[in-house]
Amino acid sequence: MNDMLLTPGTAEYVAAEIERAIHEHRLPPGSKLGEDELAEVYGISRTIVRAALQGLSHRHLVELKRNRGAFVAQPTVREAREVFEARALLEPRTARSACERMTPEGLALLQAHIEAEHEAVHAGESGRAVYLSGQFHVEIARIADQATIEAFISELVSRSALIIALYWQRRAALCESHAHHALMSAFEIGDADMAEDLMKSHLLDLVTSLDLRNRASFPGSLREALAQ
Amino acid sequence: MNDMLLTPGTAEYVAAEIERAIHEHRLPPGSKLGEDELAEVYGISRTIVRAALQGLSHRHLVELKRNRGAFVAQPTVREAREVFEARALLEPRTARSACERMTPEGLALLQAHIEAEHEAVHAGESGRAVYLSGQFHVEIARIADQATIEAFISELVSRSALIIALYWQRRAALCESHAHHALMSAFEIGDADMAEDLMKSHLLDLVTSLDLRNRASFPGSLREALAQ
DNA sequence: CGAAACAGGATTGTATACGAAAATGTGCGA
DNA sequence: TCGCACATTTTCGTATACAATCCTGTTTCG
Structure with missing residues (x-):
């Protein structure tokens, strides 16, 4: 439905691809977005991947953890x-x-x-x-x-x-x-x-239609899942 | 008034500095923001400068022209x-x-x-x-x-x-x-x-209190300034 | 046996090198 | 003298190399 007139290999293109995958729930919240992995998938260098991830982090779709990498955001x-x-x-x-x-x-x-x-x-x-x-x-x-x-x-x-x-x-x-x-x-x-x-x-x-009761949010997601 | 707790040398710091300069009208709309120049000013590499400029462009404060460079935005x-x-x-x-x-x-x-x-x-x-x-x-x-x-x-x-x-x-x-x-x-x-x-x-x-009459906006700024 | 220290591997952060594009400057020809 | 083509220079775009950091599995010592 949306324009696909982004030239492949650009940061915007990669960002749009990732955003769509997030939007379509193919990339669930918390997913690790490894730079090398993405670079290989799209046949580009990490430079472009990093630009794309930074762009997505400005839209709060990706969380950038210093020295840890990029993860699909988990809104509290x-x-x-x-x-x-x-x-x-x-x-x-x-x-x-x-x-x-x-x-x-x-x-x-x-x-x-x-x-x-x-x-x-x-x-x-x-x-x-x-x-x-x-x-x-x-x-x-x-x-x-x-x-x-x-x-x-x-x-x-x-x-x-x-x-x-x-x-x-x-x-x-x-x-x-x-x-x-x-x-x-x-x-x-x-x-x-x-x-x-x-x-x-x-x-x-x-x-x-959402269940927004304060269940301690998801900072760790694991701690939450296992702390019975 | 705002927090100054950004560590110098980071993209966020540089972006904040530039944004403040724009905000205080020290960098007028249309100013060229050369990467090498900024890198030298802040004693960092172009990598960081580029990250900062990309961040600012996402906020529409800077316009990134492909193969041309970064300029302080000129809102129409x-x-x-x-x-x-x-x-x-x-x-x-x-x-x-x-x-x-x-x-x-x-x-x-x-x-x-x-x-x-x-x-x-x-x-x-x-x-x-x-x-x-x-x-x-x-x-x-x-x-x-x-x-x-x-x-x-x-x-x-x-x-x-x-x-x-x-x-x-x-x-x-x-x-x-x-x-x-x-x-x-x-x-x-x-x-x-x-x-x-x-x-x-x-x-x-x-x-x-603004003069928002359509005076052809400022795509070139020079053309505008000189076309009497 | 358990915990802390350590080493190895993997991943990110930053700088730099090199290629590409655009703007500018120069010289030739009309 | 003017205009066009070419060379030069500057600046950006991208890839890659290296350093720093973190995670993990192992070893060692209490």
Whole structure:
């Protein structure tokens, strides 16, 4: 769905690949990202890999531990709350803006997006489904024509993928598509108030579908897993 | 006012130094940031300098032109509008949160901040004054105890410094301190609604004090300066 | 037998060397 | 004199070499 016009071998390309893998839950939180390993995979030197990892760490998707290496980030419960707090500030009014500036092309884009989501869900590609449902929010920001806010939302959506990987609780798998469908309706009839409200409650639904009780977060992940 | 606990010789240290210089208008928009030059200044290799510059480019403070080098960013009029749009979404409600969670320590911190601003203004250190008045907003986000939003606001404030350098129009030099004083009053009496409203109008005042008419932005800066 | 010290291996941190691209300066020809 | 092509110089992009650090498995001593 997103542009693939990044030339292979660049730091941006490698970063995008890793980010997508994180987003699709192929790289679970805590995964070690060895520099030599990545360099070999992409046929480049560690210089580029390091640039990519540094970029990802600025987006809080990767944690760089000095002399230890790079790891896929493990957002704490607190971080998770903060991310959705930020989304709650940015996204509803961005959905409003998008609705006000909606074009036929934008509408078609979002429609195609939703259909791709459905496909992924039915094909059992849950990773891709999670990725697409996140990108839906980014597309809305893009339609709102706010590049700065879009960049923030893009980061928050990616971090949300990590949060979902860590704190998602089984129940409620269908609310997603419903919420996106509802938003589409609002966009179609051009009801900006409705779009804003729907986005607000959609985000609220998302947080409440997480298990954000303070279970000591995951600094070690092992200590946590074994300390019965 | 900010922590100086970054060990010299690291990319973070160099990035912080450059960012501060940008913020204080010692490095005007468009300045060339040569790698060899910076490496010599800080007594390090280009490796570290490049890491620092890449970090700054992720915050949109530096523009990296392939095979050309790094330059202090020159936000366009459109970018300027977007930055303040984003600030309008984030900061008022963050000021509210800060007000609700205000502590005596936080109050004292902000008070000291304002006094430092006054000092800088009276000492004629306009660069430092601009820097401090920006940091005031970041401190509020910190008091609101929202690290994620704080990071966003920090970036937006830094970009605002560039925008001010480019688009500020003389008049209205005193509104700044007034607005910050008014905010302090709201914090002191714990009036969250007032804090939110004051921040909202403060940001509005800021944008309206800029000259954001489309004067072809500054892609070249030279072409612009000489095309009479 | 257990714990601390030690050595080996693996991985990251930094500097530097070399190649590539762009900007600039020079000289030739029209 | 002007313009174009070529050479030079500067600066960036990438790879690689080496040093520093950490982890782990082993040894040694109490």
